Amino acid sequence: MLKITDLVKRYGGGDPVLKNLDLMIEGESVVSIIGSSGAGKSTLLRCINRLVEPTSGSIELNGTELTKLRGKSLRAARRKIGMVFQGFNLVDRLTVMENVQSGRLGYISTFAAITRRYPKEDVRRAFELMERVGIAQYADTRADQLSGGERQRVGVVRALMQDPEILLADEPTASLDPKTSEQIMGLLRDLAGELKLPVLINIHNVTEAKEYTDRIVGMRYGRIIFDDKPAALDREAMDRIYSGSPHADRSEDMREAS
Amino acid sequence: MSETRDTWQKPPFIANPVIRWAVYLGAAVYFLWVGATMPIDWARVADGLGRAGRIFGGAFPPSFERSGLLIDGFLESLKIAILATTGGVLLSIPIAFMAARNVAPLPVYYIGRFVIIVARSFHPVIVAIIFVKAVGFGPFAGVLTLIVYSIGFVAKMLAERIEEIDFGQVEAMRAAGAPFLSTMFYAIFPQIMPRQIGLTIYQLDSNLRASAVVGIVGAGGIGATLANAFGRYDYDFALAITIVIVGVILISEGVSGMIRKRIG
Numbered sequence: 464m465l466k467i468t469d470l471v472k473r474y475g476g477g478d479p480v481l482k483n484l485d486l487m488i489e490g491e492s493v494v495s496i497i498g499s500s501g502a503g504k505s506t507l508l509r510c511i512n513r514l515v516e517p518t519s520g521s522i523e524l525n526g527t528e529l530t531k532l533r534g535k536s537l538r539a540a541r542r543k544i545g546m547v548f549q550g551f552n553l554v555d556r557l558t559v560m561e562n563v564q565s566g567r568l569g570y571i572s573t574f575a576a577i578t579r580r581y582p583k584e585d586v587r588r589a590f591e592l593m594e595r596v597g598i599a600q601y602a603d604t605r606a607d608q609l610s611g612g613e614r615q616r617v618g619v620v621r622a623l624m625q626d627p628e629i630l631l632a633d634e635p636t637a638s639l640d641p642k643t644s645e646q647i648m649g650l651l652r653d654l655a656g657e658l659k660l661p662v663l664i665n666i667h668n669v670t671e672a673k674e675y676t677d678r679i680v681g682m683r684y685g686r687i688i689f690d691d692k693p694a695a696l697d698r699e700a701m702d703r704i705y706s707g708s709p710h711a712d713r714s715e716d717m718r719e720a721s
Numbered sequence: 722m723s724e725t726r727d728t729w730q731k732p733p734f735i736a737n738p739v740i741r742w743a744v745y746l747g748a749a750v751y752f753l754w755v756g757a758t759m760p761i762d763w764a765r766v767a768d769g770l771g772r773a774g775r776i777f778g779g780a781f782p783p784s785f786e787r788s789g790l791l792i793d794g795f796l797e798s799l800k801i802a803i804l805a806t807t808g809g810v811l812l813s814i815p816i817a818f819m820a821a822r823n824v825a826p827l828p829v830y831y832i833g834r835f836v837i838i839v840a841r842s843f844h845p846v847i848v849a850i851i852f853v854k855a856v857g858f859g860p861f862a863g864v865l866t867l868i869v870y871s872i873g874f875v876a877k878m879l880a881e882r883i884e885e886i887d888f889g890q891v892e893a894m895r896a897a898g899a900p901f902l903s904t905m906f907y908a909i910f911p912q913i914m915p916r917q918i919g920l921t922i923y924q925l926d927s928n929l930r931a932s933a934v935v936g937i938v939g940a941g942g943i944g945a946t947l948a949n950a951f952g953r954y955d956y957d958f959a960l961a962i963t964i965v966i967v968g969v970i971l972i973s974e975g976v977s978g979m980i981r982k983r984i985g
Binding site: 550 | 887889890892893894895896897898899900902903904906907908911912914
């Protein structure tokens, strides 16, 4: 269970990007976060695994408070949070197997990592997962030889290798063509079911969000203004989420403040 | 509405006309003053021309009689260059990581930059003079000198490459909970490896060249052989050495260029 309470993130001295945000994700649901660019979707996701430092508030994953962790305990917590990136973030010059095994770097010693002596069960798990998503034949291929959809599959397998308790996906399909994009979304949904894994997906494509996820969270300018089943996302709700501009939102805030 | 202009001139380099003309005039006056006050003794220039003629006259034809000495000198230069490149590059890697703003914390970054600046501040000849004083004549002083020289160049270029990496790959390792060294070996090294190899080959080539120069101030190698030949007025042998130096550098430049093109 992921429980976010009163989360604030402020860059420098400006307006906060996330404003006293509360969010609860229970069980193995697939949740999508929609909202226009600059609404704070990415920042929210990155606060969870602390790639971005939250300013204040609390984030709890299965009973562990994440915001106070440092050093070793932070790394141990991050192992339990898988992340899939928009730009895939694969190491281009390494093989697919090395990329997949890099999801285990938090578990194995640096020496084992450098010498590529991966534990037998990790290699077996890697082949199982790669077989599942259809990239097993590429184990020895360099990551930059693959197509976009294949690369994102490597990204997904890498995240799953962490044996995560939750999976974060930051615009996982934004760099892909529509067909591949649907395949990846379908894969994420199916894997979430198979592995009993809650998945949190930032996404721009509302149609895909409706089709592939169980719950939609709508963000606008650092706040959650919609949180319901996909069926409840009607025209009016869409307008509230996407209308206006960050600039208008800002001046609105100024009026409230004055 | 006024008529549309049909003339245009590029705005002057310095917008303020007073400052502009002051700069031009100042520069002209300075050059005239330097020309007028530099102590050039034309009589001595004329003398020197004669001496130069004698040296070149003595140098022809080049003498390869003592080629044993020449080969020994070159082998020593090669050893100096290889040792210095290995040591210099190995030391450069951690220093480059220290001096890359995107991976090093600020105090470490300053230390790294400081080391690079010190290593770059002095010409190898000056460094060689210091090391010859410190550890005595011979190739060891040459190796130390070229290690410093290599750090100045390789660490700086490598640090710049590290600053250009795709940080998303580092982020992915961090998100997986990877410790610092594992992150470095998985996300950073693969990205900088081609540059690293290219720089090493270039530096080997460069060190071979520099080893001839630092030899003249006593740091061993072919440079020492050349300095000795001059000292004993063996201009024909000196010319032979010079020809071979040029030849070897041409070859090494060709080979290193070829290798760097392959891996680029």
